[in-house]
Amino acid sequence: MKICVLMKQVPDKDAALKINATGLGIDTSDLTFVTNESDSYALEEALLLKEAHGGEVVVCTLGADSSLQVVKDALSKGADRGLFLRDDAFDNLDILSLSKVFAAALKDENLDLIFSGLQSDDVGNGQLGLLIAEHLNTSHASLVMETEMVGDSVIKAKRELESGWFQWTELDFPASLTIQSGINTPRYASLRGIMMMKKKTIDTKSAEDLGLNLTPQTSTTKMYIPEKTKETVYVDGTTDEIVSKLVDIFANDIKVL
Amino acid sequence: MKLNCVDFLDISHHFSEDEIMVQHTTREFVDKEIMPDIERHFEAGTIDFDLIPQFGKLGFLGMNLPEEYGCAGMSNVAYGIMCQEMERGDSGIRSFVSVQGSLVMYPIFAYGSEEQRKKWLPKLASGEFIGCFGLTEPNHGSNPGGMLTRATSVEGGYKLNGAKMWITNGTIADIAVVWAKCDDEKIRGFVVEKGMKGFSAPEMKHKWSLRASITSELVFDDVFIPEENLLPNVVGLKGPLGCLNQARFGIGWGAIGSAMAVYEAAVSYAKERVQFGKPIGGFQLIQDKLAWMLTEITKAQMLAIEVGRNKDDGSLRHQQVSMLKRNNVWVARECAKLAREIHGANGITGEYPIMRHLMNIESVYTYEGTHEMHTLVLGEDITGIPAYR
Numbered sequence: 001m002k003i004c005v006l007m008k009q010v011p012d013k014d015a016a017l018k019i020n021a022t023g024l025g026i027d028t029s030d031l032t033f034v035t036n037e038s039d040s041y042a043l044e045e046a047l048l049l050k051e052a053h054g055g056e057v058v059v060c061t062l063g064a065d066s067s068l069q070v071v072k073d074a075l076s077k078g079a080d081r082g083l084f085l086r087d088d089a090f091d092n093l094d095i096l097s098l099s100k101v102f103a104a105a106l107k108d109e110n111l112d113l114i115f116s117g118l119q120s121d122d123v124g125n126g127q128l129g130l131l132i133a134e135h136l137n138t139s140h141a142s143l144v145m146e147t148e149m150v151g152d153s154v155i156k157a158k159r160e161l162e163s164g165w166f167q168w169t170e171l172d173f174p175a176s177l178t179i180q181s182g183i184n185t186p187r188y189a190s191l192r193g194i195m196m197m198k199k200k201t202i203d204t205k206s207a208e209d210l211g212l213n214l215t216p217q218t219s220t221t222k223m224y225i226p227e228k229t230k231e232t233v234y235v236d237g238t239t240d241e242i243v244s245k246l247v248d249i250f251a252n253d254i255k256v257l
Numbered sequence: 258m259k260l261n262c263v264d265f266l267d268i269s270h271h272f273s274e275d276e277i278m279v280q281h282t283t284r285e286f287v288d289k290e291i292m293p294d295i296e297r298h299f300e301a302g303t304i305d306f307d308l309i310p311q312f313g314k315l316g317f318l319g320m321n322l323p324e325e326y327g328c329a330g331m332s333n334v335a336y337g338i339m340c341q342e343m344e345r346g347d348s349g350i351r352s353f354v355s356v357q358g359s360l361v362m363y364p365i366f367a368y369g370s371e372e373q374r375k376k377w378l379p380k381l382a383s384g385e386f387i388g389c390f391g392l393t394e395p396n397h398g399s400n401p402g403g404m405l406t407r408a409t410s411v412e413g414g415y416k417l418n419g420a421k422m423w424i425t426n427g428t429i430a431d432i433a434v435v436w437a438k439c440d441d442e443k444i445r446g447f448v449v450e451k452g453m454k455g456f457s458a459p460e461m462k463h464k465w466s467l468r469a470s471i472t473s474e475l476v477f478d479d480v481f482i483p484e485e486n487l488l489p490n491v492v493g494l495k496g497p498l499g500c501l502n503q504a505r506f507g508i509g510w511g512a513i514g515s516a517m518a519v520y521e522a523a524v525s526y527a528k529e530r531v532q533f534g535k536p537i538g539g540f541q542l543i544q545d546k547l548a549w550m551l552t553e554i555t556k557a558q559m560l561a562i563e564v565g566r567n568k569d570d571g572s573l574r575h576q577q578v579s580m581l582k583r584n585n586v587w588v589a590r591e592c593a594k595l596a597r598e599i600h601g602a603n604g605i606t607g608e609y610p611i612m613r614h615l616m617n618i619e620s621v622y623t624y625e626g627t628h629e630m631h632t633l634v635l636g637e638d639i640t641g642i643p644a645y646r
Contacts, residue, residue: 069258072274076282188282191282191315194279
């Protein structure tokens with residue numbers, strides 16, 4: 001079984017974000033970066049499957065040079081090989097274009113499974129795993145909370161629906177699954193794993209290597225910290241008038257009635 | 258790749274990639290597995306036994322010993338930064354790891370036979386076996402050469418008689434590396450196994466420090482030690498002192514972690530605690546304390562990395578380890594006191610890590626060579642004149 005796990009480096013959740021000088025992005029100079037939370041669960045699920053059924057786990061990320069740490073962390077936890085997609089041309093790409101980069105990088109890997117976190121903690125598109133599935137014509141399931149192998153080429157996935165509902169679905173290989181946080185207990189990198197990491201291969205691929213010439217299809221016009229505003233409305237009149245106005249506000253402005 | 262600890266001088270470039278990854282993984286482990294329960298264990302005076310197999314699985318035990326014995330084969334700097342992160346959690350937890358790796362596994366590796374290494378090191382590395390180290394006696398602390406414990410030659414081995422005191426992990430240990438005087442008055446090392454007739458290890462209660470760590474006495478009453486349990490490759494006080502040099506190196510690094518823990522807590526508290534209309538961190542007397550702490554922590558880091566690199570390239574002198582242990586534990590002790598002052602009354606409660614670190618560091622200040630003994634080591638190194646007697 002060959003599994004690829006897509007992982008991303010994101011700013012730490014507790015980091016205080018500042019807008020950079022261009023006003024179009026985040027100032028990353030003082031930020032602490034971590035592995036996207038749900039991606040860690042995706043990696044653990046892949047490693048558990050590999051340990052139970054044999055095979056290979058490839059970890060793939062796209063991002064700045066610092067993102068290589070995500071790949072190395074995964075290799076030290078037991079992934080076998082790294083794939084690093086690095087090119088200035090990938091910066092600021094929209095999610096559809098990014099999914100094309102991943103699809104180009106993965107199409108010749110003969111993967112049985114592609115795992116990714118259900119969404120990234122920074123931009124939160126939540127689309128990558130499913131878009132790649134469309135490009136590579138694989139089956140797919142999102143918000144996966146449990147997996148179970150059925151034979152050698154079918155995976156059963158428990159999906160989280162809304163209002164406390166769940167769905168079990170069977171997917172033929174190849175399949176792309178987006179993994180929900182909390183599905184397992186991610187392991188720590190062991191010291192022996194860290195030593196072994198140094199002997200593992202990480203392939204770096206650029207847009208040219210992948211035969212791609214992509215331009216962003218979307219652009220950011222302004223980025224700003226959410227502004228907190230407070231407006232106080234005084235309702236005057238007789239008691240009946242106040243009640244009538246309040247009902248109107250609740251029903252039509254705040255929409256709680 | 259960058260360290261994710263207090264790092265004023267941006268010192269990550271002094272560390273290799275795998276050393277930084279050791280810092281990251283140890284910090285993550287400590288935050289998730291030790292921090293949530295450490296105050297409860299400290300208060301109850303118990304050790305968290307669930308941690309021990311995890312230490313083994315992750316490779317923290319004897320991590321700078323070779324891979325062929327089940328160890329991680331990492332650098333001494335990697336070992337140091339692991340100790341830093343462990344002691345950021347708790348000095349008692351770091352003590353467990355130090356004793357197992359530096360005082361039990363190291364002498365078996367350095368002074369033991371190949372047979373002894375293969376017999377004990379893999380089990381100690383995995384945490385299946387716990388070890389302890391017996392040198393100090395009730396009446397012989399700073400002067401271990403005066404020890405009274407004796408190993409008398411008998412047919413097939415030795416008869417061990419005497420008592421050791423202040424032994425970390427003693428009661429829970431499967432094996433003890435014990436130092437005793439032989440018939441020729443020379444000090445030799447022995448591996449004493451749990452269950453040997455005449456060997457007992459009662460726990461020492463009522464400590465007000467290192468409460469999340471077990472401290473014991475070791476009592477030997479005509480304990481027969483077979484010849485094969487003698488560590489064959491060292492004779493004299495240099496044996497135990499060589500082990501202590503390993504452990505003191507880890508303590509010198511570990512103390513930085515204790516200092517970082519109280520410093521980070523103090524910075525956070527100083528920014529949140531409002532008095533006279535502004536956070537107390539905005540007052541000069543508080544800023545003076547914080548600036549002192551950060552400066553001393555930064556200097557302690559630089560001392561540790563230099564001593565660590567000397568150890569890695571084989572140029573280390575034991576006097577350098579004395580300076581590391583003496584300075585860095587003192588820094589941690591002073592930082593704990595300053596953090597306690599910054600926290601005011603809150604500093605004495607279990608809601609904050611301050612009092613626990615403050616109580617712990619009192620032990621660390623005098624164990625593994627008191628502050629004063631290390632001063633005398635440096636004094637002799639400077640003048641060439643020993644002042645011990």
